Amino acid sequence: SRYADLSLDEDTLIRNGKHVLVAYIMKPKAGYDYLATAAHFAAESSTGTNVNVCTTDDFTKSVDALVYYIDPDNEEMKIAFPTLLFDRNITDGRGMMCSFLTLAIGNNQGMGDVEYGKIYDFYLPPAFLRLYDGPSVNVEDMWRILGRGTTNGGLVVGTIIKPKLGLQPKPFGEACYSFWQGGDFIKNDEPQGNQVFCQMNECI
DSSP: OTTBOTTOOHHHHHHHTOEEEEEEEEEEOTTOOHHHHHHHHHHHTTTOOSSOOTTOOHHHHHTOOEEEEEEGGGTEEEEEEEGGGSOBOTTTOOBOHHHHHHHHHTGGGGOTTEEEEEEEEEEOOHHHHTTOOOOSSOHHHHHHHTTSOSSSOOOOOEEOOSSSSSOOHHHHHHHHHHHHTTOOEEOOOTTOSOBTTBOHHHHO
16 A cells, blocks of 8 residues: 555654654454555545545655554554644744644544544654644643642643534533533634624623
8 A cells, every 4th residue: 555664664763753653543444454444544644635636746655644553453553644744833834733633633533444543652753843832821821720729730621512503502501511510611613703693792
């Protein structure tokens, strides 16, 4: 497969510093071959398309994500993502966490041949890691905002109420209340804001 090369050596990939390495627990749906599904997973996470397109060239293929390790009995696979695939911030050239998440656990979460796919570890080359300057708010800030102090404030749990659109203030509020029995904060989904049937001031 174009998206698998089991001859690649992890230590060599690390030494070369040109790939982000991501380890997954992945189970194909019944009847699907493990390596073929893993390769499809890598394709969906990088340069793959649903149909062959004439715009795919040698450079495109040079930035394919590649499955380099599988252990079907333990549902384990590892994928090497070229660092060139990941977006850089247009204003300062820094790394963007949303780009990492989109590639590593984005489209591959809705694949028809995958029962489940979960990240359990990843490696960023040092030079690539330095492109990330970290969040402007850290967990200690969140603990302080939640009134827990700034030492050992514990797990912070948030959620997005679903469905993302179509709830009116009362059922939205009831869902929020139920979550707050054990959770900490709620974030609106991206398209949710101030619909005429669910105005923000009334929800608050």
